[in-house]
Amino acid sequence: MSQFLEKTIASKLIYEGKIISLYLEDVQLPNGGQAKREVVKHPGAVAVIPITSANKLVLVRQFRKALEKEIYEIPAGKLDPNEAPSACAVRELKEETGYSASFMKELTSFYTSPGFADELIYLFEATGLEKGEAQPDPDEFVEVVEVTLAEAQELLEQKHIHDAKTAYAIQHWLIKNIKRSK
Template sequence: MKKFEEKTIKTEKIFEGKVITLQVDDVLLPNGKTSKRELIKHPGAVGIIPITNDNKIVLVEQFRKPLEKSIIEIPAGKLEPGEKPEVTAVRELEEETGYTTDSLEYITSFYTSPGFADELMYLYLAKDIKKMAQPVDGDDDEFVERMELTLEEAKRYVSNQRIHDAKTNYAILYLEMMGLK
């Protein structure tokens, strides 16, 4: 038995969409009582930290409907069924930034919101990025604007909450720890 395990008694699927599935589980708690858990099932995602030859971070600004505002983020996207994370990383880099790379380095993975979702995000560093001669089309419903910031500029964007999401904050912290100049 896993420490503090909650055994699922019943699962009720509430919604199945393009990106997520919402379910409610009845669970048996370690103390013998029961409770309900509202869960989001997600196929997983990748985030890419693209670094230009002059040490700028390539970011994208996009409107996020749950927040009702635009924020600046590292390029990212969800895994397609059966797709390896590194394939998703290159695809998203190309679609969102117009850059590509042959130099992709896995950094880590982390759960984005483990209190209610199982989304696992894989984080990659992309160096030696090259502008594509013929950029690929992104998703029809996704509108992004590319920008390039120094690490110091990105840290200022964090402090004024123009960068305000966990994956991008993690990326900036990682770059600072690695000594990006």
């Protein structure tokens, strides 16, 4: 057992939405004291790093209401109930970009904001891409953009790429290119 474990004494559902649930939890601290924690429960998600045969990264540009601005991101989406992350990655890549991949490799997974949320994103790399027609959800409006590594780095510096999963993807792509050039 962890010396830092916070034992849940009580948990109250505050909000249940389409994507997230918010709980207010009373916890017993390791020193015996008590505290309240606001915890967001999320079903998990996938994100895909699609690299074309011309060594370009496929991004989607979309408006993010929580940020009140448009940003460029790698394709990503929420897991459906009982859906395997690999199946979700294939689905999200096709829906958002129209691309299908002959090779899909799971790279890692990571928690997005462990201070208050349990969202786990599975990160995949997609290669052997074949272009098709995007099929976004009815409430999803995206523009598909292909960028070079230099262009991606510039978008990152200008904060047009401003999310952790896409920044992580660019770093992965950069390291992969450095290794390939040696």
